[in-house]
Amino acid sequence: MTTFTATQWPRVRARLWQYALLTRMHRPIGTLLLLWPMLWALWIAGNGHPDAGVLIVFLLGTWLMRSAGCAINDFADREVDPHVARTTDRPLATGRIRAREAVGVFVVLSLLAFALVLTQNRLTILLSFVGVALAASYPFMKRFHHLPQVHLGAAFGWAVPMAWTAQTGQMPTQLAWLIFIAAVVWATIYDTQYAMVDRDDDIRIGVKSTAILFGDADRLIIGVLQVLMLLALLLIGRDAGFGWPYFLALVVAAGMFGYQQLLTFYRVPEFCFRAFMNNNWFGAVIFAGIVASYLLHG
Template sequence: MPNLTERLHQYWLLARFDKPIGILILLWPTLWALWIAGNGKPDLLVLTVFVLGVVLMRAAGCVINDYADKDFDPQVERCKLRPIAAGKVKPKEALAVFAVLCLTAFGLVLLMNWYTIALSFVGAFLAASYPFMKRFTHLPQAYLGMAFGFAVPMAFAAQTNTIPSVAWILYLAVLLWALVYDTMYAMVDIDDDLKIGVKSTAILFGKRVREITAGLQVIILLLLISVGMMQQLSWPYYLGLLVAAGFSVYQQKLIFHFNKPDCFKAFLNNNWFGLVVFVGLLLAYNL
């Protein structure tokens, strides 16, 4: 029994269930999309399936990421104690855990309409292929945005059986948001990444990383404003965006000196960005 308990504990760590920030940062845009698609009243079954799907697919993404990086992580200070890198979980075990998580998530998707089921294959492909992108392009953070943001069109498809133009504008905002916060995350690993030859936007942007991420944050807020105008949302939504803009300024302050702990704080602070946008949406639909 102790062996089984230890194995399950290692799988728990492998799926990063001990670090819920990844779940939250993926959950907020999913909730944005569900509330907008449902005009403030998302279907309870759709909401339940998508919340559980976020938890499962984020976990699956972490597992396949560690599998893909099994030769890199031992050389990265922040990652060397991860279960595969530390030799506590075998790569084949990780693939089995990944398969179980994906199949469970797919079982939930089968409760949705055929449009959503078809889109889930695209989402699964993006999630499974993302970890390998850092070998080929300096834009893996953009690819992560494509994967993380794909819950947006799926949410509209599940709720309305269509994907209107507002959904694609929201998808673009989420894609760019992921690019920004994952660039801040990549700034923490930039020395290790350069040493082992892994690519990232933090490396690509170089000394211009602050200006580029700040510009992208302005574009994200403008896209979210346009979403509010298209949906004729009331003032609490825009108040939420104003607070989110404040968090964006704070994040720029944190990364200003390229201090690694502060860059990581900037990444974590994006949870509050996502939360206040959602609170603004919630109040806009209920006041």
């Protein structure tokens, strides 16, 4: 049996810290953005009272799969990240972690997430294979087309039909797919804002994004997507029979989209990043409206 001496532990801790950096443990924003649509769907599928076991499984699964996604993303971008100002210090870009280690982290975390899914019904297990395929393929899409942000939306949004089937034991309904569509549109919005931060570097090194595709029309197209997102959320509220707390939350959320437009007005990278980060609060406001509507109106 292998044992560690007192002198070896600092090196072990340092290695574990590099794995934590690889999986963005210090930056939970990606986990939160993945979390919110899943929670919207789970609360609606459970009519305001989701199963506690399903909730725990999906909270843990969300964290594991986002961490796994970061590892495979850095593996895919290991030749790109050293040339992008925002990513030059990532563990794989600096050589502090080897490529095969990143793949190993992805595999281990994905298997742990799959072990959680195995506690759910058969349909949810089958849907999970699509989720893994989307998560594993997304990081490579920026080399093939200008819509990797839409691919990310599908990967993040796939938690919606999975949570729905786990809660109900049935195929996702039209309402569930409407939530999924809203999640895809939302991810396209916030990841385009994120891509605006790196646009100059991405053009220089030849990778693709919606920020590059949209060009000078980026703010206009994001605005159109924001309107479509709000319309989708309005339809979700109507179909779910929500009361005034939810629609008040939509008003607040619309104001947040307006604030994001102001932040990106001059396309300053720092402020584009702040617009991206603001989407966490957007998701939280919508979730608060859902929960409040169930609490006040059953």
